[in-house]
Amino acid sequence: MAKEIYNFSAGPSTLPKSVLVEAAEEMCSYKGSGMSVMEISHRSKLFETILEEAKEDFTKLYQIPAEYEILFLQGGGSTQFAMIPLNLMKNKKADYIVTGQWAKKAFQEGQVFLDARKALSSEDKSFSYIPDLSAFSVRPDSDYVYICENNTIYGTAYSSLPDTQGVPLVSDISSSLLSKPLDVTKYGLLFGGAQKNLGPAGVTIVIIRKDLIPEETLIPVPTMLKYKTHADSNSLYNTPPVYSIYIAGKVLKWLLSLGGLSVMEKINQEKAALLYDYLDQSKLFYGTAEKDSRSVMNVTFLPKDPALTDVFLDEAKEAGLVNLKGHRSVGGIRASLYNAMPIEGVKTLVQFMEQFEARYNK
Numbered sequence: 212m213a214k215e216i217y218n219f220s221a222g223p224s225t226l227p228k229s230v231l232v233e234a235a236e237e238m239c240s241y242k243g244s245g246m247s248v249m250e251i252s253h254r255s256k257l258f259e260t261i262l263e264e265a266k267e268d269f270t271k272l273y274q275i276p277a278e279y280e281i282l283f284l285q286g287g288g289s290t291q292f293a294m295i296p297l298n299l300m301k302n303k304k305a306d307y308i309v310t311g312q313w314a315k316k317a318f319q320e321g322q323v324f325l326d327a328r329k330a331l332s333s334e335d336k337s338f339s340y341i342p343d344l345s346a347f348s349v350r351p352d353s354d355y356v357y358i359c360e361n362n363t364i365y366g367t368a369y370s371s372l373p374d375t376q377g378v379p380l381v382s383d384i385s386s387s388l389l390s391k392p393l394d395v396t397k398y399g400l401l402f403g404g405a406q407k408n409l410g411p412a413g414v415t416i417v418i419i420r421k422d423l424i425p426e427e428t429l430i431p432v433p434t435m436l437k438y439k440t441h442a443d444s445n446s447l448y449n450t451p452p453v454y455s456i457y458i459a460g461k462v463l464k465w466l467l468s469l470g471g472l473s474v475m476e477k478i479n480q481e482k483a484a485l486l487y488d489y490l491d492q493s494k495l496f497y498g499t500a501e502k503d504s505r506s507v508m509n510v511t512f513l514p515k516d517p518a519l520t521d522v523f524l525d526e527a528k529e530a531g532l533v534n535l536k537g538h539r540s541v542g543g544i545r546a547s548l549y550n551a552m553p554i555e556g557v558k559t560l561v562q563f564m565e566q567f568e569a570r571y572n573k
């Protein structure tokens with residue numbers, strides 16, 4: 212028996228145990244077919260049902276109105292950095308709020324295709340905060356306003372949305388996907404890779420207002436990079452990542468069985484509060500994100516003596532608390548508390564930190 216571990220990875224990340232157990236039971240014979248989901252046609256009735264139910268469950272969880280399309284795409288969040296300008300541009304202008312490396316990458320990709328304006332940025336303080344949104348003014352002829360709502364690397368998150376004056380809001384929710392309810396109607400497009408809160412890497416969810424899917428793109432766009440291609444074919448234009456969608460479907464059912472996104476949000480807030488409350492009174496550790504910008508999903512922190520970072524990571528690993536190392540670009544410590552992280556995992560982490568502090572804070 213492998214020893215019990217808690218996996219704080221930022222992605223790919225921990226998944227609900229019950230989902231993994233069910234998938235293991237069905238591995239060699241899905242619904243009595245004698246075959247794994249990986250071995251059946253994506254055009255079979257069995258897989259069609261998986262895809263349809265995943266769409267229905269997404270619609271229920273986010274209360275997605277009929278004017279929106281849900282697409283199951285490939286290429287990760289990073290491919291969206293290009294698909295968004297390629298499909299949404301009409302005036303060849305877009306405003307970006309740059310709050311971290313992922314938003315910056317999206318901004319740089321936007322610059323390849325259009326006049327991308329960096330409207331606000333928090334790079335001056337190592338992306339440790341979300342800029343004051345009252346300072347944001349949209350260019351009225353912008354094709355969209357781009358934000359990254361949860362900044363995985365820096366542990367920051369938006370607590371409100373910019374006023375876009377009717378210009379479509381595009382949001383990267385890769386690391387906060389399905390972590391709380393949101394009002395889909397406030398957005399033109401939402402997207403996120405599955406590998407944090409939804410399932411294995413390989414599938415990317417795009418929720419897009421149907422009127423933003425162009426019949427004709429402004430410039431020639433490869434078939435696979437057109438939203439229309441995937442919307443017209445029910446995300447079955449080519450072979451989709453069948454196993455990723457199958458696991459995602461199970462995670463969606465797990466969320467529904469918990470009571471939906473309001474329940475999930477409460478649990479997530481409770482978990483994050485345990486860790487932030489401890490950090491705020493600790494004499495050894497401190498949180499690196501500004502308090503009013505803190506993420507509920509990714510908690511970033513440091514020991515006051517930087518030399519203790521590696522000691523902490525090694526000892527934590529030994530205690531079964533794994534993947535706590537911060538992103539390679541910033542270092543430090545990061546605990547990702549995605550949906551599937553049980554509250555016991557956070558309690559165990561805080562307890563371990565208290566003991567570590569008692570030993571090292573001399």
Ligand SMILES: Cc1ncc(COP(=O)(O)O)c(C=O)c1O
Nearest residue numbers: 287288289313363383385386404
């Ligand atoms: C917020 C955010 N956006 C985009 C990405 C890039 O996603 P992908 O690796 O699926 O391209 C990541 C990856 O961690 C992320 O955290």
